Amino acid sequence: MTDQEIKQIYNSSRWQKVRDRVLLRDRYECQDCIQRLRMAAVSGERLFGEDAKIRRATQVHHIKELRVYPDLAFEEDNLVSLCTQCHNIRHGRQPTRFVKKKKVVAEERW
Numbered sequence: 001m002t003d004q005e006i007k008q009i010y011n012s013s014r015w016q017k018v019r020d021r022v023l024l025r026d027r028y029e030c031q032d033c034i035q036r037l038r039m040a041a042v043s044g045e046r047l048f049g050e051d052a053k054i055r056r057a058t059q060v061h062h063i064k065e066l067r068v069y070p071d072l073a074f075e076e077d078n079l080v081s082l083c084t085q086c087h088n089i090r091h092g093r094q095p096t097r098f099v100k101k102k103k104v105v106a107e108e109r110w
């Protein structure tokens with residue numbers, strides 16, 4: 001899959017529809033935030049501030065990477081709603097490390 005092809009998928013009305021459906025399915029709640037709260041409840045770990053709540057999901061993430069599994073692009077089972085922060089973590093993009101010299105490749109936001 002080329003960047004161009006990926007862009008085309010994200011710009012398609014089919015993607016918009018699937019994306020909306022997934023967000024609706026997940027009730028616009030970040031699934032990783034839910035998971036984090038669940039884990040903390042089990043382990044007794046205390047969460048603070050932003051980490052103590054379920055943030056609103058604004059992005060839909062491909063569990064199996066789109067670039068590697070283009071067939072699963074519109075597969076709802078392969079999609080999960082995430083907030084920006086959790087999405088960055090999934091992709092190993094720690095916002096605080098962005099400042100470094102190494103230029104971060106601008107990847108698709110979902």
Ligand SMILES: [Zn+2]
Binds near residue numbers: 031
């Ligand atoms: Zn989250």
Ligand SMILES: [Zn+2]
Binds near residue numbers: 110
């Ligand atoms: Zn993603």
